Amino acid sequence: MIVKITSKRQVTFPARVLEALGVGPGDRLELVEGPDGFILRPRRIDLSLLGGLRGKIPPGHPPFDIDKFREEGYDPALRD
Numbered sequence: 001m002i003v004k005i006t007s008k009r010q011v012t013f014p015a016r017v018l019e020a021l022g023v024g025p026g027d028r029l030e031l032v033e034g035p036d037g038f039i040l041r042p043r044r045i046d047l048s049l050l051g052g053l054r055g056k057i058p059p060g061h062p063p064f065d066i067d068k069f070r071e072e073g074y075d076p077a078l079r080d
Contacts, residue, residue, distance in 0.1 A: 025070065028043035029043060
């Protein structure tokens with residue numbers, strides 16, 4: 001599979017590739033250099049780093065639904 005690099009060094013991956021990786025808008029990808037080239041993989045959150053949040057979420061607070069969050073619109077001004 002071949003992808004094109006734009007003049008701004010951006011790449012568009014086919015939807016099939018992103019679906020196979022399980023990533024969507026706003027997710028991050030990691031390039032890992034190995035002896036045979038680079039490996040592309042999704043950048044996952046290290047859940048062990050979230051332990052500091054324990055006790056800061058009030059009891060009974062509903063769990064965060066990432067799928068619902070991704071489907072909702074967002075204010076482009078809030079992007080990185």
